[in-house]
Amino acid sequence: MSNSLDFTFLSVVVRLALAVLGGSIIGYGRSKKERAAGLRTYILISIGACMSVLITFYEFEMFEGPWHDIAVEVGSKLDASRIAAQVITGIGFLGAGTIIKVSHQQVTGLTTATGMFATVCMGIAIGAGYYTLSITVMVLIEIILNVMSPMEIGFKRKLRNITLSVSFTGVDDISGITEVIQAENAVIYDIDVERTEETAHHHPSAIFILQLSPQHQSHTGMLTSIAELPCVYSVRELIS
Amino acid sequence: MLSLFDAFRDTSNLATILKLLLSVLCGTVIGLERSSKNRPAGFRTHILVCLGSCTAAMTGLFLYLDLKLPSDISRIASQVVAGLGFIGAGTIIVTKKLSIKGLTTAAGLWTTGIIGIAIGSGFFEAGIVGTVLVLLAETLFARLSMKITHVPQFTLELLYNEKDFLDQVLRFLKDHRMDIVNLQIHTMEAHDTARYSAKVELRSTMPEKDLLFHVQHMRGIVSATTL
Known part of the structure; x- marks a missing residue:
C-alpha cells in the first residue's frame, strides 16, 4: 500500500524543490509588476502548501511503521487531506487581506488574492506527487497571471461601460457634466459625489458610471469632451 | 449521468x-x-x-x-x-x-x-x-x-441648497400619486453654504422629462438628473 505513496527522502526533496520552482516562476512575473505579493510570497505559500501534504504522508508512514502498535491500540483517525484542506481556508484569509479598498469605490488586489489561492492549490498537488496536474497548472497559472494581463487591460479599454472619476470646481458643475455626457448619447447609471469641499490640494470630485452609445467613438473621445469643460480639472478613467 | x-x-x-x-x-x-x-x-x-x-x-x-x-x-x-x-x-x-x-x-x-x-x-x-x-x-x-x-421606476438625483426644496418635491410627488421607493438625503458643506443631495427612487406616473421640467423650476434647486 505504501509503495504507491513513493515517500522517500529523495521524493520529499524533489517535491519541495518543485514547489519552490513553481512559486518562483509565478512570483517572478508578479514581482516585476511590483504587486503586493512578490517572488518570496509565492515561493513561501507554495512550499507551505506542499509541506502540508508531506506532513500527512509522514504521519501515515509512521502509522504503518513505528507507531503501528499505538495506532492499533488507540485507533487512528488519519485523514490524508485534512491539513491540506485547512491550507485552502487559510489562504482565503491571506487573500482577503490583500484586497484593498482604494478610493473611488474600487478594490485592488483581487487578482493577487486569487493568484495566491491557485498557487496554493498547485502546491498541494505537488506535495501529493500528482505531477501531471501540478506541472500543467503551473504553466496555466503563469499564462493567466502574467501573459494574459495586457490582454485584459486591452479588453477593458474597448468596453461600452466605463467608470470615470471627474474633479471640478464646485458641486453645481455636475449638471453641466451630465449634459455633456448625455449629449454624447451615453446612459448614466450612477453618479457618486465623493468630495464636496474645495481645499488647496483637492477639488470636489464625483464618480460617473456610464454606458457609451453603441455607435460611440472611443473612451478617449468621451474623456476629451468632458475635459473640454472649463469647470473640469481632471478626468480619469478607472480600470479595475 | x-x-x-x-x-x-x-x-x-x-x-x-x-x-x-x-x-x-x-x-x-x-x-x-x-x-x-x-x-x-x-x-x-x-x-x-x-x-x-x-x-x-x-x-x-x-x-x-x-x-x-x-x-x-x-x-x-x-x-x-x-x-x-x-x-x-x-x-x-x-x-x-x-x-x-x-x-x-x-x-x-x-x-x-x-x-x-x-x-x-x-x-x-x-x-x-x-x-x-x-x-x-x-x-x-x-x-x-x-x-x-424598473418598469416605471427610476432614481431622481437632486442637488439643492434650501431645505424646503425637498418638501416641495415630495408634495409634488404626492399630488401626482407617485410612490417613493427609497429616499436618501446627504448634507454637504461647501463654499460656506450648506448643500444637500437627495436620491429619490420613485415609481413615476409621468415621463422623466416632464418630471425633471417641474422639479427644475422649484426654488432652491442646484441640479436634477435622472439615473
Whole structure:
C-alpha cells in the first residue's frame, strides 16, 4: 500500500524543490509588476502548501511503521487531506487581506488574492506527487497571471461601460457634466459625489458610471469632451 | 449521468489535462461576461478561481483513488468553499451612502469556484450546465429583474441648497400619486453654504422629462438628473 505513496527522502526533496520552482516562476512575473505579493510570497505559500501534504504522508508512514502498535491500540483517525484542506481556508484569509479598498469605490488586489489561492492549490498537488496536474497548472497559472494581463487591460479599454472619476470646481458643475455626457448619447447609471469641499490640494470630485452609445467613438473621445469643460480639472478613467 | 464523460472522470493524464482546460474555459466564459460589465473581478480572476478549485478537487481524488490513502475524498474541495468566501468578503464595499457594492462579484467568484470543484471531481455535467445557467442568470435574468423593478421606476438625483426644496418635491410627488421607493438625503458643506443631495427612487406616473421640467423650476434647486 505504501509503495504507491513513493515517500522517500529523495521524493520529499524533489517535491519541495518543485514547489519552490513553481512559486518562483509565478512570483517572478508578479514581482516585476511590483504587486503586493512578490517572488518570496509565492515561493513561501507554495512550499507551505506542499509541506502540508508531506506532513500527512509522514504521519501515515509512521502509522504503518513505528507507531503501528499505538495506532492499533488507540485507533487512528488519519485523514490524508485534512491539513491540506485547512491550507485552502487559510489562504482565503491571506487573500482577503490583500484586497484593498482604494478610493473611488474600487478594490485592488483581487487578482493577487486569487493568484495566491491557485498557487496554493498547485502546491498541494505537488506535495501529493500528482505531477501531471501540478506541472500543467503551473504553466496555466503563469499564462493567466502574467501573459494574459495586457490582454485584459486591452479588453477593458474597448468596453461600452466605463467608470470615470471627474474633479471640478464646485458641486453645481455636475449638471453641466451630465449634459455633456448625455449629449454624447451615453446612459448614466450612477453618479457618486465623493468630495464636496474645495481645499488647496483637492477639488470636489464625483464618480460617473456610464454606458457609451453603441455607435460611440472611443473612451478617449468621451474623456476629451468632458475635459473640454472649463469647470473640469481632471478626468480619469478607472480600470479595475 | 452521460456515459460520454465516463473515460475522463478519473485521474489519468488525459483526464487531468482535459479537466484543467475545461475549468479554464468555464472560468473564461463566466469571467468575460462579468468583466464586460466593468466589474472589479476580471476574467483572469475568474479563471484562477476555477482553475484553483479544479486543482484542489483533483488532488483530493488523487489521494484517494491513486494513493489509496485513508482520506475524505471531498475534504480539500470542501475548504475551497470556505476559503473563497473569505476572498469574496474582501471585495464587498460599503459606500459612503451606506449601500453595498460588489456582492454579485463575490457571489459570482464563489459560484465559479464550485463549478471548478464539479469539473475537478469529474462531474462535467454539473460543471457545464452550471456555467450555462450562471451565464443565463447574468444576462437574461439581469434584464428580467431590471424589468420587474424598473418598469416605471427610476432614481431622481437632486442637488439643492434650501431645505424646503425637498418638501416641495415630495408634495409634488404626492399630488401626482407617485410612490417613493427609497429616499436618501446627504448634507454637504461647501463654499460656506450648506448643500444637500437627495436620491429619490420613485415609481413615476409621468415621463422623466416632464418630471425633471417641474422639479427644475422649484426654488432652491442646484441640479436634477435622472439615473
